[in-house]
Amino acid sequence: MNIDHSAKFIPRPTAETQHYWDGCAEGELRFQLCLSCGHRQLYPRLICTQCMGRELGWQAASGSGEIVSFSIVRRAVSSAYAPELPYVVALIKLTEGPTLMSNVVDCDVASVVVGQAVELLFESWTEDISVPKFRPVD
Amino acid sequence: MTGLRGKVAIVGAADTELGSVPHMSATQLCVDAALRAMADAGIEKKDIDGLITCNSMAQPYMYHAEAIAEYMQIFPRYCMSAGAGGGTTFSVLHHAASAIATGMADTILISMADSLRSGLSRDQAMAMQSSSGHAQFETPYGATVPAYYGLIAQAHMAQYGTRPEHFAEIAVACRHHASLNPGAQMREPITVDDVLNSRMIADPLHLLDCSLVSDGGAAIIMTRAERAGDFPHQPVYLLGAGEGYGHEHISQAHSLTTSAAVDSGRRAYEMAGLGPADMDFAQLYDCFTPTVLIELEDLGFCAKGEGGDFVQSGAIKLGGSIPVNTHGGLLSHCHPGNPGSMFALTEAVTQLRHGAGARQVAAAEVALLHAQGGIMSSHSSLILGRDRQ
Numbered sequence: 257m258n259i260d261h262s263a264k265f266i267p268r269p270t271a272e273t274q275h276y277w278d279g280c281a282e283g284e285l286r287f288q289l290c291l292s293c294g295h296r297q298l299y300p301r302l303i304c305t306q307c308m309g310r311e312l313g314w315q316a317a318s319g320s321g322e323i324v325s326f327s328i329v330r331r332a333v334s335s336a337y338a339p340e341l342p343y344v345v346a347l348i349k350l351t352e353g354p355t356l357m358s359n360v361v362d363c364d365v366a367s368v369v370v371g372q373a374v375e376l377l378f379e380s381w382t383e384d385i386s387v388p389k390f391r392p393v394d
Numbered sequence: 395m396t397g398l399r400g401k402v403a404i405v406g407a408a409d410t411e412l413g414s415v416p417h418m419s420a421t422q423l424c425v426d427a428a429l430r431a432m433a434d435a436g437i438e439k440k441d442i443d444g445l446i447t448c449n450s451m452a453q454p455y456m457y458h459a460e461a462i463a464e465y466m467q468i469f470p471r472y473c474m475s476a477g478a479g480g481g482t483t484f485s486v487l488h489h490a491a492s493a494i495a496t497g498m499a500d501t502i503l504i505s506m507a508d509s510l511r512s513g514l515s516r517d518q519a520m521a522m523q524s525s526s527g528h529a530q531f532e533t534p535y536g537a538t539v540p541a542y543y544g545l546i547a548q549a550h551m552a553q554y555g556t557r558p559e560h561f562a563e564i565a566v567a568c569r570h571h572a573s574l575n576p577g578a579q580m581r582e583p584i585t586v587d588d589v590l591n592s593r594m595i596a597d598p599l600h601l602l603d604c605s606l607v608s609d610g611g612a613a614i615i616m617t618r619a620e621r622a623g624d625f626p627h628q629p630v631y632l633l634g635a636g637e638g639y640g641h642e643h644i645s646q647a648h649s650l651t652t653s654a655a656v657d658s659g660r661r662a663y664e665m666a667g668l669g670p671a672d673m674d675f676a677q678l679y680d681c682f683t684p685t686v687l688i689e690l691e692d693l694g695f696c697a698k699g700e701g702g703d704f705v706q707s708g709a710i711k712l713g714g715s716i717p718v719n720t721h722g723g724l725l726s727h728c729h730p731g732n733p734g735s736m737f738a739l740t741e742a743v744t745q746l747r748h749g750a751g752a753r754q755v756a757a758a759e760v761a762l763l764h765a766q767g768g769i770m771s772s773h774s775s776l777i778l779g780r781d782r783q
Contacts, residue, residue, distance in 0.1 A: 265533040273530055299531050299646075325552070325650055327544025328597035329536060333524045334517070337536035345537040345596075347545060347645055357532045357645040370552035387534055 261381040263336035269385075273300050275314060280386045283378055285317040287354045298354040319376030321350040321390065328365045344368050348390050362391040397665050400782045402491040403622035403629035404614050406435025407743040412610030412728040413579035416512035420453035423507035423611040424462055427736075431503065431613035436626050442615075444472035444493060444502030446486050448732045451522050452513025462505070472499035476506075476732075480679055481637075481767030483735035484774035488635035490616050500617060506733030507611020519607060526768060528643045540596035540604055540682065542644050542769040547598050547684040549650035553699070558598050560702035561683035562589035564718070565602045565725055567710045568680060572722025574712070574753035579606055580726045603683040605724035605734070612736035614743065619782055628747045633760070634668065634777035636661025644769040653770045655692035659762070662775035663694075668760065670694035673777075675745060675755045676716050677738035677763045680723040686710075689764055690718075693775065717755050720745055735765040739776075746780050 269277040276299075279286035288297050290304035291311040303310055326346035332338040344360040346368070360368055361377075374390035381387055408430030410423050418426065424447060432438065445468060447459040455461040458475040472493050476482040486504060493499040510519055520538065527533040527542070550556045566586055572578035584602060592601040622629035638657030641647040663669055670693060678689045687701035695716050696704035704710075710718040721727045721741035724734045744750050745758045760779040766772060 264536070265529070267530040267534050269530070299528070325545040325549040327537075327541040327548060327599075328594075329538055329541045330594045330596060331538065331540075333520060333533075333536050333538045340536070343536060345535055345541045345545070347650075355645065357528075357535055357537070359535050370548060 259339060261379070263334070264381065266381055266385055267387065272302060276300050277385060279316070280378060280388055281384060283386070285319065285376055285388050286314045287317060287350070287352065288312045289315045296353045298356050315352070317350050317352055317376065320393070321348045321374050321376070323347070323360065323368065323370055323372045323374060324349050324355060325370055326360060326368050328368070346390070348374060356388070359389050360391065361389050367392070398488060398491045398495055398635060399633055399665050400631055401495045401619055402616050403619045403631045404616055404743055404778070405622055405625035405627065405629055406431040406437065406615030407740040408434045408613060409577060409737060409740050410507065410611045412577065413608055414511055415509070415609035418509070418609070420450040420507055420509040420513055421462070421465065423509060423609065424450070424505050425465060427507050427611035427613035428466065428503055428505040431505065431615050434627070435615040437501070437615065439466060439468050442468060442501050442503045443470055444490065444499030445470045446474045446476060446490060446502060446504045448476040448483065448506045450508045451731055452509040470499070472502065480681065480732060480734055481765045481772035481774045483733060484763060484765040484776050485637050487616070487632060487776055491632050491635070494616065494618055502616045503613060504616065505611065505613035506736045508730040508733055509609045510607050510731045511609045513609070528645065532643055532645055538596060540599050543682040543684060544596040544599050545644060546650050546688070546770060550684060550688065551598065553651050554702070556687065556702040558590055559586055560705055561598070561603055561687060562586040563705040564680065564683040564686045564710070565589045567705070568719045568723040568725040570711055571717070571720050571753055572726035575722050575727065578722040578727040579608055580722070599682055605681045605729040606726070608728040608730045610728045610730045611733060612740045614739060628780060630743045630746045630778050630780065631782045632776065633779045634662035634664070634666030636665065636775050638773040640771065642768055642771050647770070651688065652698060653688055653692050653766070653773060655689050655764060655766065655773045655775065658773040658775040659693040659764070662762070662777050666777040668777060672760055673716060673762045674758045675720055675761050676718050677720070677742055677761065678718050679735060679764055679766045680719055680725045681729070681734070683725070685766060685770060686718060688770070693762065693764060712753060712755065720750065720753050720755060735763070738763055738765070742778055746778060
């Protein structure tokens, strides 16, 4: 299906998230790694949420994770999302630890379950913005 | 630590017309609620020196309370617009109580209203509500507010074996109470099957698991406890108040199945020197059925994970051990958005005055009220009672 993403809520990077979105555009999901205590986190911040340290690096996720929870949207948030109904909104816990919201795609929505193993893919929305999505691992 | 316990009383309370009220703007509804509460308390505007409102989505002002003061030609010494989100509706009560207890104000009018049904198109309402998600890390994925709560419900099902029939019981109980309430928007009784057969909105939540979209407003008058006897009605005293915060955006929640209601409830109970077993009824935030189930657990009415069995037991219906949302709640009485919990407050006052007629909780003395905002993000718990001690 050829989807028109142009009217969706397109992420607008800020100073602290630019590196994250640059990664997505290059096919890499980056999370922050605290250089003081080793904590891994999303979303990107000025500080480590565990030790309040300000020295943070980045690491590329392997792309594997599992579904923490999900909901199947039957009534789209706006007309831009309607062509993909029904679609799955989920919380995905990456193997490396951080959790993020995304969609579970390329599957029968009725087959999605909590705990399911998923793998990362990217959808290109604009020249600058690609958005991370996940699909079930067979 | 007693803090604010017994320092202030609610001496006036009233609701506007509600449901579909296209002939009144959101501003008019806010002012109308204020006038009705003032009449209920037997006071005039000269007796009011403090004002609290919340902003309207249908008719916003940059500085809402200030605009309402101007509209009414009130010149308060204390004036505040509460932040957005259902939870702040109750947190303003302890802000108002502190102002009165410290002498920054004496008699405070709290009035909130909105026109979500008549004042906004469906698309505008959806867009406004989904803007509570994180602009970069949530809203791009097309989540709706029901979907955010669907995540919570699904997690509770996976962790504790809770089923859609359990959530449905909450909708049934609220509708039963609404059927006894002439002011409620939806009064036709429903069954668990009716809920499960209603249109799926965001799995596992059906249409009847979701709150109404309404027009309406409500207001209260709060003053020093010492002078509460000077007013026409039985005073209702603030005995406990507490807030709790765990996250703002659901994708950052440390737990999907236990909320900061644990903290807000504990703080309110501590201030009041009371516990769950002392409550005669509970008004619990019911934007969606799963929030009530989790609040029952987190506020100590049943054990964590046992909310499903508890709501199936009949405990939350009138006549049960802890009737919930005796007016019908956001699910069946009225939900105009941010002001929604004001109706739980005016209903609690009516109940504690023993004026609730067919839906009166027998010998009601003490009640717990809970509101949450965001996505089970910010929590406020209140304890109200007939007795100041």
